[in-house]
Amino acid sequence: MAASVLVPTVVSPEVVSLYIPAIFTGLLVGLIGLLAISYQKNDLHALILTDIVSLGMLILVAAVGTDLAEALILPGLVVELAEILAISEILMSREMRKMDKTVELIPLPLSFNMEILDTAPTFLAIILIIYGAFLSGFTGGAIAGGGILFYVLSKMTRGVPSNTWEGVAGASGIAWCLWIVGFLIFFVAPSYWLLALFLAAFGIFIKVAFKVGLIGVIGREEFKKDKE
Amino acid sequence: MKLGRIWNSLATPKNIPKVFSIILGLVLLAGFIVPLTYNDHQLYPRPTPQLQISEKDPLAPYNRGGIPLEEPGIVKAQYPQFAPSEGMVTGYLSPIAIGVSNTTLYFGTSIYSSPGGLIDEILYYSRGFDTILESSILMMAFVIASWVALHFTMRRREE
Amino acid sequence: MDLATLGGQFLGTIPLGDIVLYLTTFNLFMFGAALVFTAIIAMSRTESQVEAEFGTLNEREKKVSKDEFKIRRFLSIVCGLATAGAMITGDLFNFTLFVCLIGIVNIGIVAAVKEVDVLDSAFQYGIIAMIATLPLFGGAASILATTGTISLLELVNIPTSAFMLFSSILLFIGVAGESGVAPFFATKAEMFRTAGSPFLVIIHLSSLLVIVRTIEILLIINKPFGV
Numbered sequence: 001m002a003a004s005v006l007v008p009t010v011v012s013p014e015v016v017s018l019y020i021p022a023i024f025t026g027l028l029v030g031l032i033g034l035l036a037i038s039y040q041k042n043d044l045h046a047l048i049l050t051d052i053v054s055l056g057m058l059i060l061v062a063a064v065g066t067d068l069a070e071a072l073i074l075p076g077l078v079v080e081l082a083e084i085l086a087i088s089e090i091l092m093s094r095e096m097r098k099m100d101k102t103v104e105l106i107p108l109p110l111s112f113n114m115e116i117l118d119t120a121p122t123f124l125a126i127i128l129i130i131y132g133a134f135l136s137g138f139t140g141g142a143i144a145g146g147g148i149l150f151y152v153l154s155k156m157t158r159g160v161p162s163n164t165w166e167g168v169a170g171a172s173g174i175a176w177c178l179w180i181v182g183f184l185i186f187f188v189a190p191s192y193w194l195l196a197l198f199l200a201a202f203g204i205f206i207k208v209a210f211k212v213g214l215i216g217v218i219g220r221e222e223f224k225k226d227k228e
Numbered sequence: 229m230k231l232g233r234i235w236n237s238l239a240t241p242k243n244i245p246k247v248f249s250i251i252l253g254l255v256l257l258a259g260f261i262v263p264l265t266y267n268d269h270q271l272y273p274r275p276t277p278q279l280q281i282s283e284k285d286p287l288a289p290y291n292r293g294g295i296p297l298e299e300p301g302i303v304k305a306q307y308p309q310f311a312p313s314e315g316m317v318t319g320y321l322s323p324i325a326i327g328v329s330n331t332t333l334y335f336g337t338s339i340y341s342s343p344g345g346l347i348d349e350i351l352y353y354s355r356g357f358d359t360i361l362e363s364s365i366l367m368m369a370f371v372i373a374s375w376v377a378l379h380f381t382m383r384r385r386e387e
Numbered sequence: 388m389d390l391a392t393l394g395g396q397f398l399g400t401i402p403l404g405d406i407v408l409y410l411t412t413f414n415l416f417m418f419g420a421a422l423v424f425t426a427i428i429a430m431s432r433t434e435s436q437v438e439a440e441f442g443t444l445n446e447r448e449k450k451v452s453k454d455e456f457k458i459r460r461f462l463s464i465v466c467g468l469a470t471a472g473a474m475i476t477g478d479l480f481n482f483t484l485f486v487c488l489i490g491i492v493n494i495g496i497v498a499a500v501k502e503v504d505v506l507d508s509a510f511q512y513g514i515i516a517m518i519a520t521l522p523l524f525g526g527a528a529s530i531l532a533t534t535g536t537i538s539l540l541e542l543v544n545i546p547t548s549a550f551m552l553f554s555s556i557l558l559f560i561g562v563a564g565e566s567g568v569a570p571f572f573a574t575k576a577e578m579f580r581t582a583g584s585p586f587l588v589i590i591h592l593s594s595l596l597v598i599v600r601t602i603e604i605l606l607i608i609n610k611p612f613g614v
Contacts, residue, residue: 087494187403
């Protein structure tokens with residue numbers, strides 16, 4: 001196949017002509033979100049509206065339209081998710097202190113007590129985890145983490161020992177170190193790039209999967225206390 | 229008198245996000261007036277949309293050439309001299325990926341391609357330091373959220 | 388203009404693929420200062436705050452529990468390292484990610500407190516930090532679009548355009564929001580009303596160093612003193 005079909009020397013005119021409309025869209029989305037934030041009266045609304053603002057950010061990055069832009073979107077997205085995770089937890093802790101009431105971490109309207117929740121989760125979770133391991137990388141991590149989350153959320157009858165949390169969190173930290181080792185091998189010993197690639201891909205996979213799974217472990221602890 | 233009131237409202241934490249979003253909104257409005265320029269000599273350019281798909285390429289739109297483990301793909305990085313094995317990750321396909329791409333024309337648009345492939349080249353190799361920071365941001369957010377949850381949201385019941 | 392005009396002597400680079408860290412006298416000094424301060428913080432213990440009660444002769448002592456002490460020290464060390472990294476990075480997008488890491492860790496250092504007021508200002512600060520990702524990443528992406536590069540070593544040689552100026556203003560607002568400087572300082576000032584120095588001091592130091600570094604980067608991009 002011709003090299004120009006694979007990688008052109010300049011960005012194609014179609015992408016260039018789309019740049020200005022895309023930037024305007026991004027600015028408009030950002031403006032709508034900002035306008036709403038300056039009017040809102042509720043802290044929870046502000047938290048949700050920041051998501052619209054970050055959508056504008058993603059459009060601004062994507063407007064560049066190169067492979068680099070595609071790779072830069074991922075950090076933007078993850079930063080946004082990470083911040084919303086930490087800040088919503090702070091908001092919850094503040095509200096609980098203010099009102100002196102407690103809430104469940106993951107409130108469910110029904111007491112899920114169905115036969116299918118005992119039998120199906122194991123099978124589905126195993127399929128999701130195997131598929132995630134097969135994909136590796138970020139997507140694999142998200143899918144496997146979804147599997148763990150699903151398993152833990154549906155099987156809430158049995159409690160988890162308190163040190164499970166610390167164990168899983170520790171493994172996730174070690175996976176992060178694997179990923180850094182992989183990154184360094186790329187530069188220290190370029191001939192072992194394949195090893196580095198697999199270290200990085202599976203380090204990220206384990207880390208993301210466990211992070212998503214840990215949400216489930218918190219939820220399960222909470223359920224266990226409710227049952228007592 | 230009026231200025232004093234403005235200073236006072238700036239000292240109330242609750243008002244700060246509003247003030248910030250108004251200032252940012254005004255600056256964004258200026259973005260509609262500024263002449264936008266786009267340099268078409270970009271790093272890591274990608275082919276015209278739909279071009280590789282009309283060529284019936286199973287790896288479309290992420291085919292950047294190269295033979296797995298032998299020949300590097302084409303990557304236009306900023307500093308090729310600092311990345312000795314550049315293009316190898318892009319060119320790499322796992323055995324399963326090769327198998328799947330022989331059976332379907334739509335391999336590139338699925339999410340089978342990891343590890344190896346274009347995004348992994350940029351995310352893990354040439355701009356890998358960004359991913360280290362990004363995953364540590366995720367980790368810090370988790371440390372904060374889980375610490376708050378474990379120590380306050382849950383322990384409060386025992387207090 | 389080259390990097391030596393602003394930063395003093397150019398001492399060398401640390402290449403990591405496309406992301407090249409560079410050292411000049413100026414940013415090496417700030418890098419060292421951030422590292423030394425982090426080392427001091429890592430070895431120190433927290434103060435305990437003593438408040439006199441109104442109307443009586445009693446006083447109230449607020450101590451930081453061991454668990455809280457550990458997490459705060461950990462987050463402060465991360466904050467110090469991120470600040471040090473932001474000082475020497477030679478890539479615009481990398482810099483914005485360092486700033487985001489500093490922002491989220493700053494929230495974390497005060498997230499462990501029990502006062503409702505402090506939690507409230509931490510939350511408001513978090514909201515600003517989230518809004519600030521739009522100008523931060525948006526500005527960096529616009530600079531990438533209009534110049535075709537985000538490496539500071541290349542941006543030095545590219546003449547300025549109006550769009551680059553606009554992107555730099557966006558970038559500055561982003562950093563200002565993320566590190567909580569001048570007009571948006573109230574949320575951060577409220578966060579200091581809790582026990583736990585010296586870990587709170589690293590929040591101050593990091594935003595100070597980041598702002599100085601941002602101004603240097605903006606001068607590199609916009610070249611007000613001629614090419």
